[in-house]
Amino acid sequence: MEPALESAKWDEARLRQAEAAAQAHLVGAVVSSWNNFQVTGRTVISHADGCRVWDVAGRERIDWVMGWGSLILGHRPAAIHDAVMEAMRFGLGYMYESPRTGMLARRMAELVPCAERMRLANSGTEATLHAVRIARAVTGRRLILKFEGHFHGLNDYLLFGVDGAKLLGEINDDGLIDPVPGSAGLPVDALAPLLLIAPFNDLDVLERAFAKYGHDIAAVIMEPVALNVGCIAPEPGYLQAVRSMASQAGSLLIFDEILTGFRLGGGGAQGKFGVVPDLACFGKAMGCGIPVAAVCGKAAYMDALSPVGSVEMAGTNTGRQLAVSGALAALDAMESSGAWHRLAVANDRVVAACRALLQRHGVPAYVEGFGGRIGVHIGSEQRPRNFREVVARWNRDYHVSLYRKLHDTLGLFGFLLPLGPCPEPITLSAVHSDQDIDTTLDRFETALRATPYQTARMP
Numbered sequence: 195m196e197p198a199l200e201s202a203k204w205d206e207a208r209l210r211q212a213e214a215a216a217q218a219h220l221v222g223a224v225v226s227s228w229n230n231f232q233v234t235g236r237t238v239i240s241h242a243d244g245c246r247v248w249d250v251a252g253r254e255r256i257d258w259v260m261g262w263g264s265l266i267l268g269h270r271p272a273a274i275h276d277a278v279m280e281a282m283r284f285g286l287g288y289m290y291e292s293p294r295t296g297m298l299a300r301r302m303a304e305l306v307p308c309a310e311r312m313r314l315a316n317s318g319t320e321a322t323l324h325a326v327r328i329a330r331a332v333t334g335r336r337l338i339l340k341f342e343g344h345f346h347g348l349n350d351y352l353l354f355g356v357d358g359a360k361l362l363g364e365i366n367d368d369g370l371i372d373p374v375p376g377s378a379g380l381p382v383d384a385l386a387p388l389l390l391i392a393p394f395n396d397l398d399v400l401e402r403a404f405a406k407y408g409h410d411i412a413a414v415i416m417e418p419v420a421l422n423v424g425c426i427a428p429e430p431g432y433l434q435a436v437r438s439m440a441s442q443a444g445s446l447l448i449f450d451e452i453l454t455g456f457r458l459g460g461g462g463a464q465g466k467f468g469v470v471p472d473l474a475c476f477g478k479a480m481g482c483g484i485p486v487a488a489v490c491g492k493a494a495y496m497d498a499l500s501p502v503g504s505v506e507m508a509g510t511n512t513g514r515q516l517a518v519s520g521a522l523a524a525l526d527a528m529e530s531s532g533a534w535h536r537l538a539v540a541n542d543r544v545v546a547a548c549r550a551l552l553q554r555h556g557v558p559a560y561v562e563g564f565g566g567r568i569g570v571h572i573g574s575e576q577r578p579r580n581f582r583e584v585v586a587r588w589n590r591d592y593h594v595s596l597y598r599k600l601h602d603t604l605g606l607f608g609f610l611l612p613l614g615p616c617p618e619p620i621t622l623s624a625v626h627s628d629q630d631i632d633t634t635l636d637r638f639e640t641a642l643r644a645t646p647y648q649t650a651r652m653p
């Protein structure tokens with residue numbers, strides 16, 4: 195082990211102390227609810243490198259969560275390390291403008307089709323909160339249309355009809371879905387009436403929604419590829435149709451590219467599908483582990499932000515030099531290292547191999563990937579069109595028994611991680627080598643061999 199990582203080792207006494215402190219003072223012994231993985235709980239990690247994590251017992255695992263999709267360049271990318279060290283020389287945390295801030299905005303404009311202007315934020319949750327506020331200010335309207343199963347962070351306005359919701363909402367006569375809150379503590383009576391929730395990939399429902407409510411829809415917000423419910427791409431022509439319906443109604447189209455962004459080239463899903471939204475949110479891979487996010491968009495709308503317009507978007511921690519330098523380095527390193535090409539190639543390889551393995555072992559499944567976010571939908575070979583179809587077809591019991599083996603005994607971290615109603619996609623990075631992928635697929639096959647499909651209880 196490198197000397198720098200050697201110091202990450204904790205002796206028994208300190209470990210016991212740290213664990214007691216976590217149990218006593220961290221809620222649920224975690225810093226973020228998601229770290230308490232469903233089924234297998236929390237793992238205390240001592241250090242991470244490349245695509246690997248080591249737990250405090252020294253067990254090494256191949257990471258298939260990769261910072262919930264952030265860590266395209268792996269856990270310790272040299273380029274970001276150097277940029278952050280360099281930035282520290284000029285001031286650790288100042289958040290005033292520097293020459294690098296403008297360069298980052300220019301870089302985003304070069305890469306992302308809609309990004310004439312950019313404003314930074316710290317998390318995806320903040321970015322979607324502000325994007326929706328801009329849309330309401332620009333249009334003077336109240337309603338936001340979102341899609342069932344699409345997740346836009348834990349901001350109250352959009353935390354309905356999400357993948358983590360305990361129940362599926364009732365479907366109304368017009369096809370729209372009753373908003374089910376995704377957390378306790380939401381003022382449902384106040385916020386639910388401001389949302390319309392539609393099934394993804396269903397143009398009829400969308401047409402009816404625009405016919406009835408179009409005059410009051412400020413924005414449509416969507417994950418252009420639904421990556422929080424496995425992986426569901428838009429059907430051919432779907433994004434174009436949503437684009438034109440929104441334009442006709444005078445509503446803004448917001449792409450939440452927090453997961454799709456910087457996984458398949460610099461242009462996000464808008465680059466891939468050739469549909470340009472009015473506003474787009476980025477986070478996660480924009481910083482490759484550095485906490486940074488952004489709202490980008492057309493100047494006509496972004497200029498609603500203060501000091502040009504009157505929409506507030508600011509923050510004590512917004513645009514710190516560390517984040518700006520880190521994001522610049524992340525974007526440059528992804529491009530110059532060929533990370534996007536590597537991700538695309540590895541994505542196709544893992545998708546094909548998973549399909550073949552599942553088929554060979556008689557497990558009905560549909561596998562699809564986008565830029566290394568790969569949804570393995572076990573239970574049916576039919577392609578799901580939306581969240582409801584994912585939920586209806588998923589054989590959770592079988593999926594969980596596979597996942598347990600992979601996690602508990604086969605050294606994979608988060609591979610096939612089950613969530614409540616649907617599977618989390620497995621997440622590739624550009625630093626998963628062919629060897630790492632081979633090893634993972636071998637282990638996946640071992641788990642499949644040990645778990646015959648017919649013995650599992652059907653859901």
Ligand code: PMP
Nearest residue numbers: 317318319345346347452453477
């Ligand atoms: N939007 C999408 C599509 C996401 O996947 C997430 C996080 N999983 C968010 C927004 C929220 O981002 P953050 O966790 O940085 O607040």
